[in-house]
Amino acid sequence: MVKNVEIARVFANIAKILSIKEENKFKIRAYEQVAATIENLPMEVETIYRAGKLKEIPGVGEAIAKKIGELIETGKLEYYENLKQTIPSGVLELLNVPEVGPRKAKLFYEKLGIDSITKLEEAALRHQLQNLPGMGKKAEENILRGIELYKKREERKLLGVALPIAEEIVDQLKSLREVNQISIAGSLRRRKETIGDIDILITSKKPEIVMNKFINLPQVKEVLAEGLTKSAILTHQDIQADLRVVAPDSFGAALQYFTGSKAHNIRLREMAVKEGLKINEYGVFRVSDEQKIAGKEEQEIYNILGLPMIMPELREDRGEFEAALNHQLPQLVNLEDLKGDFHVHTRDSDGFNTMEEILGAAREKGYQYIAITDHSQSLHIAGGLDEQRVLEQIRRIDEINQNISDFQVLKGIEVDIKSDGTLDLSNNILQKLDLVIAAIHSGFKQERTQLMERLTKAMRNPFVNIIAHPTGRVIGYREAYDIDMQEIIRLAAQTNTALEINASPERMDLNDIYVKSAKEQGVLLAIGSDAHQIHALDYMTYGIAIARRGWLEKGNLLNTLSLDDLKARLKKKLKN
Ligand SMILES: [Zn+2]
Ligand SMILES: [Zn+2]
Structure with missing residues (x-):
């Protein structure tokens, strides 16, 4: 699957190169706009492409639609590859850093001979950038922050990417009789949101057989080191995996x-x-x-x-x-404690699957409930629901629920917190739902006061139960928007609003540190997979990873409540 951020980056880079080459302004603007639109789409462009609806995306005409198709089908764009050849490659590398635009790249290259990110970082640390025309102290700091984001994306892999690969490798090694004990170690075992490499430890009486299997696994792209006590490989996803043999004692x-x-x-x-x-x-x-x-x-x-x-x-x-030492370690929550998922999209907005398919999968997981939370109307491109369609969905869910006894579909919505701080649907509609999650999907670059006001208003709304992906970050691509998270946590406690742990691997939002402080202030957390297709319901694993790293116990999570307790708890918000 080609990620939206990757497609957006190609178009943004095209715009940048065209602007270095001082080409037609309107053409440049068109690429910039389409990049911004795609980056902020709440659904996968690939989904839209497969549905044959690319041209419904604002700013996407015949030519751009063709380019998107080529990117999705081949992973490459010939036009872009050719364009890249027309400028010094070092200058283009600089453009990978958020905060470095074409004008700055050209400036750094011409004035200081900077043609790599390493050189850019050195120059910034030596404060050589701030005195260049149009720069300044703040701009220099922004560039250093941009370099950090870039590095995170390049060097660290998402938990959601690394863990399944590591588990596959472990399963294959485990099948050998020669492997006695085996475990994942390192930051992956600690379930950090991003990891450097995969560490695996084993005990074995015949390490040569195990090592031979390891370096010949189908996952191997390259063997980095080979030995009897330690071997290292690079997987096709460019993740390094180290295997160590240790003595049983x-x-x-x-x-x-x-x-x-x-x-x-x-x-x-x-x-x-x-x-x-x-x-x-x-x-x-x-x-x-x-x-x-x-x-x-x-x-x-x-x-x-x-x-x-x-x-x-x-x-x-x-x-x-x-x-x-004080016998106060938390009894960490487990995946098996979860009784439901609070954030799921269906085909009614931008999901792949029907409600029936989703509830089938949720029941197979042993859940008691699942909340259907499609987007609201202002996200046109995501097929957001207007009042009429919400009412229709409510009717359908009521009908479904009548025919099942051991499970319930919760009537929900992911209501958009609009740029001006109002919600995208009236209270009149919201009150008909079991569960309302509210989220920001636009205006990420607003001032702190404005963003805080939007979130505050949403939390004060008597029908909003959960704030979804509260910081808006996308790991390696978009920093959190400028909010005072501690203040948000206080407000959540005050208004009885739960904060979401969005379990989608590139979001992991809230993160472990904020989760811990939310717990300390008595705020309830709610894990949501934000699934847009059935397999993504499994993202709850990563949500649990954050919950555990945030010291959460069963009682800190809305998802561990039985259906009856949950319903009572959701109503409590109203009494505030
Ligand atoms: Zn969302
Ligand atoms: Zn969502």
């Missing part, structure tokens, strides 16, 4: 060591030193006589220091040691 210690984080492990080693112990990847040793006293099981490493086992997701040195 060190497996627990190695797992603890390679899971990290660095900050967590430093604290652990400091605690050990105070007890006259030394911890490393081979085990726990008594300093006095160098005797090894633990290492086989990971849990022992903690227990020996008088601590309960600390779950991998908590290992960030964000208070887990203090909590462990």
Whole structure:
């Protein structure tokens, strides 16, 4: 699937190159506009393309539609590839940095000879950019931030991309008789939202057989290193995976060591030193006589220091040691605790599947309920529902619910918080629904006060239950819009509004840190897959990852309530 952001970036780059070449302004503007439209579309362009409706996208005519088709079908655009050849390649590389436009790229190249992102970063850190014409301190800072975003996109892979690949690799290795123990380690085991590489640990009596299988897996694009204790490969998605063989009596210690984080492990080693112990990847040793006293099981490493086992997701040195010492570690929520999903799109707006298909899949997951939350009318391109169509959907859902007893479809909407802060549907309509999630889909670059006012108004609305993807970020492509998240959390507590953990891999919004502070202020969280097709209902795995990294217990999540409790809870908002 070609992502909207990727298509948008191609068109934005075309506009940039044309503008470096000082071509026709209207042509440039047309590409810029279409790039902006596509980037902000709440549905996949590929979906629109498959439905043969590209020309319904504002600004998309015959020529651009053809280009989009070529991109989707071949992953490339010949026109763009040729255009790229016409300017120095270094200048074009600079354009990959958000905040660097054609004029700046040309300026940096001509004045300072900057033709790579590395050189650009060096120049910015040495404050050589701020004195160039049209620049300044703030502009220089923005460029550094843009470089960070770019790096994140290039160097770190989304959890939602890396985890399935890692699990596939583990499954294949597990099928070998020669593999005894096996586990994922590293930031992937801690379920960070993005990861650097995949770390896998095993024990085996015949490592040569395991290593041979590993470097010949179908996932391998390139073998980076090959050895009896460690091998490394690059997958077709350009993710590095390392496989290490460790001794059985060190497996627990190695797992603890390679899971990290660095900050967590430093604290652990400091605690050990105070007890006259030394911890490393081979085990726990008594300093006095160098005797090894633990290492086989990971849990022992903690227990020996008088601590309960600390779950991998908590290992960030964000208070887990203090909590462990006080016997106050959270009982982390599990995927199995979820009784439903609060954010799903159907074919009625921009989803792939019918309501019936979705509810079938949701029941198979063992859910008790699922909320259908299609877009509202102002998102024309996403087929947003107007009042008439909402009423129609309500009738259909009532009919469906009449015929099932062990499950319920919740009547919901993802109502747009418009640029002026009003909601896209009247309270008269909203009150007929079981669940309203409200979200910002436009005006991302507004001033903080304006954005805060929009969200505040939405939270004060008696019918809005959840704020969806509260910060609006898209990992590696779009930073969060300028809001005061702590203030939003306070308001959520005050107005009894839940905040969403949008589980879609490129959103992961709220993130773990905000989730933890929301919990601390008594705000309920609600996980939504934001599925636009059935397979995406599985994104709940990533939502749970954030929830656990945010220290959530069962009681902090709206999704763990039984249907009756949920309905009672949703009504509570009204009493505020
Ligand atoms: Zn949305
Ligand atoms: Zn949505």
